[in-house]
Amino acid sequence: MAQQWIKGNKFTLLENGEEFFPRVFEVIANARKEVVLETFILYEDKVGLALRDALLAAARRGACIDITIDGFGSPDLSDEYISSLTDAGVRVHVFDPGMRLLGQRTNVFRRMHRKIVVVDCERAFIGGINYSADHLLDFGPEAKQDYSVEIEGPIVATIRRFAHAAMTVDKSRWRWRFRKAPPLEQVPIAGRAEALFLWRDNHRHRNDIERQYRLGIRLAKKRVIIANAYFFPGYRLLKELRKAARRGVEVVLILQGMPDMPIVKFGASMLYSHLLRAGVRIYEYCERPLHGKVALVDDEWATVGSSNLDPLSLALNLEANVFIHDRDFNHGLYEKLSYLMRHSCKEIHAEELQESNWWRRVRGFFLYHILRRYPDWAGWLPAHAPRLTVLSQSGASPAAQHKDTDRVTETART
Secondary structure: OOOOOEEEEEEEEEEHHHHHHHHHHHHHHOOOOEEEEEEOOEOOOHHHHHHHHHHHHHHHOOOEEEEEEEOOOOOOOOHHHHHHHHOOOOEEEEEOOOOEEOOEEOOOOOOEOOOEEEEOOOEEEEEOOOEOHHHOHHHOOOOOEOEEEEEEOOHHHHHHHHHHHOOOEEOOOOEEOOOOOOOOOOOOOOOOEEEEEEEEOOOOOOOHHHHHHHHHHHOOOOEEEEEEOOEOOOHHHHHHHHHHHHOOOEEEEEEEOOOOOHHHHHHHHOOHHHHHOOOOEEEEEOOOOEOOEEEEEOOOEEEEEOOOEOHHHHHOOEEEEEEEEOHHHHHHHHHHHHHHHHHHEEEEOHHHOOOOHHHHHHHHHHHHHHHHHHHHHHOOOOOOOOEEEEOOOOOOOOOOOHHHOEEOOHHHOO
């Protein structure tokens, strides 16, 4: 599938569940022909139930509906929840379902981490927001700060073709193939934004998202702002950040100050001294866990998607981002991130770091070699042939149906 910049699009930034859920549920419920949805996490809470209601409303209108969930991220949906969808004609796909070993999930690596919705080939949504109540402020101190984007215009057709290809298996060859998506009307021009849709897999598109990040940073003339939940990128991306800061670009990172997992802050903080010495500014978001995966460069370039800048997203997971050239969208995202920095973040200064120069030099030496090599090392991690299960109307849970799964290679996943 070709990856190219496409003109004529419109993007609307959606911040947190309060903006995202009402809008995406409204669009899904009003679908006339088709809904294609992928998500890493779907919980059977008030958000998951609201999504089910929207999908059932679309099914009653006669829309053809496919949803794909990840077997690791969404393992506990009840039979009743699944059957309520499948009985209405919704096709529920589970990526890499697996049995538990001593109560622990075993399908840890190579997760389907994308969050995509396409409705009637007219609108699409891409971002980092899962379908769970912890993306709403009333969840409490652990509610996540996150972003998604609503998309209109010709790039929607590209995203739709990708989503259909991701559900198609050629059983005679045990390979995924690119089935031509069911025809819909041509997507009209919706705005002035130029857009590039990129995905990450473990075959032909291993580095596409990271490469586009590095290109954007390399071409930056004025500023780079990255807000990313899980930050421990490879050596080449770190090198581009340091080089940009040293040539006078304002380089700002917004990272987790109150992480949902303590190891997240520990890993990112190991890089602080290395980045601060080059002039990179680092802010920690301290109001609640940061889950966003957004960035901007200068006055036009921006990205929103599911990809973190850590080993899982950059070397293992299946991800999707949209890259945007549009001054209005860039300005809107800049205003959001600037407000975050002013009101909810703490800037980190080099003199605040509690470590000796000797320890920084030793740690820097080991970090240098780890970050240069981790993409290669990631390939040594336990691997398996990922599977895609289509749940039947019996409503059996993903784990119960894992024996009936189509086993395919991840090479042909995209």
